[in-house]
Amino acid sequence: MTTRAEILSVAAGRSLGPGPVALAVDVGGTGMKAVLFDEAGRLVEAITAPTPECADAAAGEVVDVVAEFGAEFGRTHPDHPIAEAAVVLPGIVEEATGTGVFSANLGWRNVPFARILTDRLGVATTVSHDVRAAGRAEFALAEEMPGNAAMVTIGTGIAAAIMVEGRLVSAGGFAGEVGFCEVAVDTADGLFRGPIEHIASAAAIARRYSARSGTAVAGSLDVLGAMHAGDEIAAEVFAEAVDALGAMCAQLVAVVAPEAIVFGGGLSSADELLDGVDEALRARLDFHRAPHIRRAELGPVAGLIGAGLLTRSTR
Amino acid sequence: MTTRAEILSVAAGRSLGPGPVALAVDVGGTGMKAVLFDEAGRLVEAITAPTPECADAAAGEVVDVVAEFGAEFGRTHPDHPIAEAAVVLPGIVEEATGTGVFSANLGWRNVPFARILTDRLGVATTVSHDVRAAGRAEFALAEEMPGNAAMVTIGTGIAAAIMVEGRLVSAGGFAGEVGFCEVAVDTADGLFRGPIEHIASAAAIARRYSARSGTAVAGSLDVLGAMHAGDEIAAEVFAEAVDALGAMCAQLVAVVAPEAIVFGGGLSSADELLDGVDEALRARLDFHRAPHIRRAELGPVAGLIGAGLLTRSTR
Structure with missing residues (x-):
C-alpha cells in the first residue's frame, strides 16, 4: 500500500492551482488515502488507512473513514479549514449524481456518496471514479x-x-x-x-x-x-x-x-x-x-x- | 445502387428544419447521390450518378460530378438558388479542415475538398464523413x-x-x-x-x-x-x-x-x-x-x- 511518505514525495512541488482548501480522498480496494490541499492548491498533509470491510451494500464504514480523515485534518491543521471535498471510488461511478453504482470488490450498490458525504462533512463533496480521476490528473498535468x-x-x-x-x-x-x-x-x-x-x-x-x-x-x-x-x-x-x-x-x-x-x-x-x-x-x-x-x-x-x-x- | 425514386420515397415527409437552400451530396464507393433541400428543409429533388474513376490522388473527377450536380439543380430549379452545400465522403475525413485524408476505394489522399468545393460551387461547403453523417441523421431524427x-x-x-x-x-x-x-x-x-x-x-x-x-x-x-x-x-x-x-x-x-x-x-x-x-x-x-x-x-x-x-x- 502507498505510504504517506510516498504521497508527499510524488506530490512535492505540484500544484492544483488556486481554489478552496480541499480534502481529497481516494478509496482503493485495500487502502484509503487522503490529502489536504491549501488555497494555493499545494499539498499540506497526507493520511492513509486500510479500507474497512463493509457489512452491507450501503458502505457506511467507508463514509465513516472519510469523515474521520476530515476530522483529523481539522484537528491537525486548524489553520486550513476544509471548504470543499472530492472523493474518488472504484467500480462503476456515475459522476452526474455522485453515485457509487457498483463495486465488485467493496460490495456497495447505488450509494449516493456525494449527498451522504456533503451532509456528513458539511462541505460540498464531489464524487468521481478513481481511474477517470487519475486520467484527469495525467491529462491535465502531463506535457x-x-x-x-x-x-x-x-x-x-x-x-x-x-x-x-x-x-x-x-x-x-x-x-x-x-x-x-x-x-x-x-x-x-x-x-x-x-x-x-x-x-x-x-x-x-x-x-x-x-x-x-x-x-x-x-x-x-x-x-x-x-x-x-x-x-x-x-x-x-x-x-x-x-x-x-x-x-x-x-x-x-x-x-x-x-x-x-x-x-x-x-x-x-x-x-x-x-x-x-x-x-x-x-x-x-x-x-x-x-x-x-x-x-x-x-x-x-x-x-x-x-x-x-x-x-x-x-x- | 440507390435510385432517385428510393431517395424521394424515404425522404418524403421529413424536414431538416429551416435554413438556407442547400445542396447535399453523398459520395459512395460506386454511386454518388445529390439532393436539393429548400429553405424549410424539405427535399425538393434528387439526382444520382456513378462515382467516376479517379485518375490520381486529387479526386478532380469527383469534384466535377459535385459541380455538375449543383449546375443541374441550378437549371432545373432556378427558383431555389443554392446558398450552402455539404458533401459527405467515405474513408478518413477530417471534419475540422474539410479534408479527405484517405480513401482506400477511391484513391484520394489529403484532398482539401471543403476549400476546393467552396471555390468551385461558389457557396460555403462543409465536408464530413459518410458514416458519421448518417449517424448524425439517425441520432437526430430517431425517437x-x-x-x-x-x-x-x-x-x-x-x-x-x-x-x-x-x-x-x-x-x-x-x-x-x-x-x-x-x-x-x-x-x-x-x-x-x-x-x-x-x-x-x-x-x-x-x-x-x-x-x-x-x-x-x-x-x-x-x-x-x-x-x-x-x-x-x-x-x-x-x-x-x-x-x-x-x-x-x-x-x-x-x-x-x-x-x-x-x-x-x-x-x-x-x-x-x-x-x-x-x-x-x-x-x-x-x-x-x-x-x-x-x-x-x-x-x-x-x-x-x-x-x-x-x-x-x-x-
Missing part, C-alpha cells in the same frame, strides 16, 4: 497531451480513462471498462481467448506465472523481477500479457482513435511493457494513426490529484 | 435516442458513428473504424480470428458463403435469401457474422458504453441480424449496461440527411 487520449491503469483489474476531444467520457460511469475487452492471443499454453484482465492484469500475470512455473509469487512485480533475472517462464508470461495489451490498444484505436495511451500501475515502470505494447499495437495497425505509448507520471497520487482538480473546476 | 450511442453501418466494409454524451466523435477523422476491430469467433471452418470486416461485412458474408457452398452469389442479400429458403450453409455463415458483430459490440460497450447501437446497411433489414447481435452481445456482457440494438430508420438517405443537417447547425 503535450493531445485532446484524444486514454489512460490505462493495470492493477488487480484493468480500466481506462478515455478523453475524447478534451472531455473525459463517463457514459453514466460505464465507459472505460476495457479490462473486459475480449482478446485472442497465442500463448505457450495455446490460444488465450477472453477478457484482457484474465491475462494482462497484475493479478493475472502473477497467477499465470505461478501456475506455469510452479513457483508462487506475491505479485506481478515479482514476475518482472524474475524476468530481469533471466527467468524464461516469467519472460513468456510477461510477453503474452504485453501482446494482449497491444490487442486491447488496437480496439481503443479502432473505436476512439486516441493519439496517446498512457499506462499507469506498478508494471508501467517497466520499459519492456511500454516498448512491447508499442510494438504489439503497431503490428496490428494499418492506415490508423499509431498513438504515442507513454508512462503515467503521477503514480499512486494521480487519483488524489485528479480528485483535487475537481475542487478547482466545474467538470 | 428516444440516448446521448451515448453508436451507429454501425454494414456495407462493403464496416464503420461506426459514435456519439458520446451528445457529441459525435471524430478524433481527426480516425474514430469509428470498427471494421478493423479484431474478433475471435468459432466457425464451421474452425476459429476465425481477424478484423470483423473479414467475417461480417456484406462483402465477407457473400464471399464466405460462395467459398463454403461452392455457389457464387452476387451479394450478402442473396445469402440472406438463401437462409430464408432453408439453406444451412447460408444460415451458418450468417450466424458466424452475427456472432462476430456481437463481439464487436461488446468492445464498443467496454470502451464507450453506448446505450443504443443502431445498425444500418441492407442486412439490417433482417430481424435475424438484430436479434442475433442482441443475443451474442448479452452473452458477452457482465455488469455492463446492455445497449438497445435497433435498426436505422433512414436507410440509404441517412448520409444525405446528415449532410443536410450540417447546413442547419454549427457542428
Whole structure:
C-alpha cells in the first residue's frame, strides 16, 4: 500500500492551482488515502488507512473513514479549514449524481456518496471514479497531451480513462471498462481467448506465472523481477500479457482513435511493457494513426490529484 | 445502387428544419447521390450518378460530378438558388479542415475538398464523413435516442458513428473504424480470428458463403435469401457474422458504453441480424449496461440527411 511518505514525495512541488482548501480522498480496494490541499492548491498533509470491510451494500464504514480523515485534518491543521471535498471510488461511478453504482470488490450498490458525504462533512463533496480521476490528473498535468487520449491503469483489474476531444467520457460511469475487452492471443499454453484482465492484469500475470512455473509469487512485480533475472517462464508470461495489451490498444484505436495511451500501475515502470505494447499495437495497425505509448507520471497520487482538480473546476 | 425514386420515397415527409437552400451530396464507393433541400428543409429533388474513376490522388473527377450536380439543380430549379452545400465522403475525413485524408476505394489522399468545393460551387461547403453523417441523421431524427450511442453501418466494409454524451466523435477523422476491430469467433471452418470486416461485412458474408457452398452469389442479400429458403450453409455463415458483430459490440460497450447501437446497411433489414447481435452481445456482457440494438430508420438517405443537417447547425 502507498505510504504517506510516498504521497508527499510524488506530490512535492505540484500544484492544483488556486481554489478552496480541499480534502481529497481516494478509496482503493485495500487502502484509503487522503490529502489536504491549501488555497494555493499545494499539498499540506497526507493520511492513509486500510479500507474497512463493509457489512452491507450501503458502505457506511467507508463514509465513516472519510469523515474521520476530515476530522483529523481539522484537528491537525486548524489553520486550513476544509471548504470543499472530492472523493474518488472504484467500480462503476456515475459522476452526474455522485453515485457509487457498483463495486465488485467493496460490495456497495447505488450509494449516493456525494449527498451522504456533503451532509456528513458539511462541505460540498464531489464524487468521481478513481481511474477517470487519475486520467484527469495525467491529462491535465502531463506535457503535450493531445485532446484524444486514454489512460490505462493495470492493477488487480484493468480500466481506462478515455478523453475524447478534451472531455473525459463517463457514459453514466460505464465507459472505460476495457479490462473486459475480449482478446485472442497465442500463448505457450495455446490460444488465450477472453477478457484482457484474465491475462494482462497484475493479478493475472502473477497467477499465470505461478501456475506455469510452479513457483508462487506475491505479485506481478515479482514476475518482472524474475524476468530481469533471466527467468524464461516469467519472460513468456510477461510477453503474452504485453501482446494482449497491444490487442486491447488496437480496439481503443479502432473505436476512439486516441493519439496517446498512457499506462499507469506498478508494471508501467517497466520499459519492456511500454516498448512491447508499442510494438504489439503497431503490428496490428494499418492506415490508423499509431498513438504515442507513454508512462503515467503521477503514480499512486494521480487519483488524489485528479480528485483535487475537481475542487478547482466545474467538470 | 440507390435510385432517385428510393431517395424521394424515404425522404418524403421529413424536414431538416429551416435554413438556407442547400445542396447535399453523398459520395459512395460506386454511386454518388445529390439532393436539393429548400429553405424549410424539405427535399425538393434528387439526382444520382456513378462515382467516376479517379485518375490520381486529387479526386478532380469527383469534384466535377459535385459541380455538375449543383449546375443541374441550378437549371432545373432556378427558383431555389443554392446558398450552402455539404458533401459527405467515405474513408478518413477530417471534419475540422474539410479534408479527405484517405480513401482506400477511391484513391484520394489529403484532398482539401471543403476549400476546393467552396471555390468551385461558389457557396460555403462543409465536408464530413459518410458514416458519421448518417449517424448524425439517425441520432437526430430517431425517437428516444440516448446521448451515448453508436451507429454501425454494414456495407462493403464496416464503420461506426459514435456519439458520446451528445457529441459525435471524430478524433481527426480516425474514430469509428470498427471494421478493423479484431474478433475471435468459432466457425464451421474452425476459429476465425481477424478484423470483423473479414467475417461480417456484406462483402465477407457473400464471399464466405460462395467459398463454403461452392455457389457464387452476387451479394450478402442473396445469402440472406438463401437462409430464408432453408439453406444451412447460408444460415451458418450468417450466424458466424452475427456472432462476430456481437463481439464487436461488446468492445464498443467496454470502451464507450453506448446505450443504443443502431445498425444500418441492407442486412439490417433482417430481424435475424438484430436479434442475433442482441443475443451474442448479452452473452458477452457482465455488469455492463446492455445497449438497445435497433435498426436505422433512414436507410440509404441517412448520409444525405446528415449532410443536410450540417447546413442547419454549427457542428
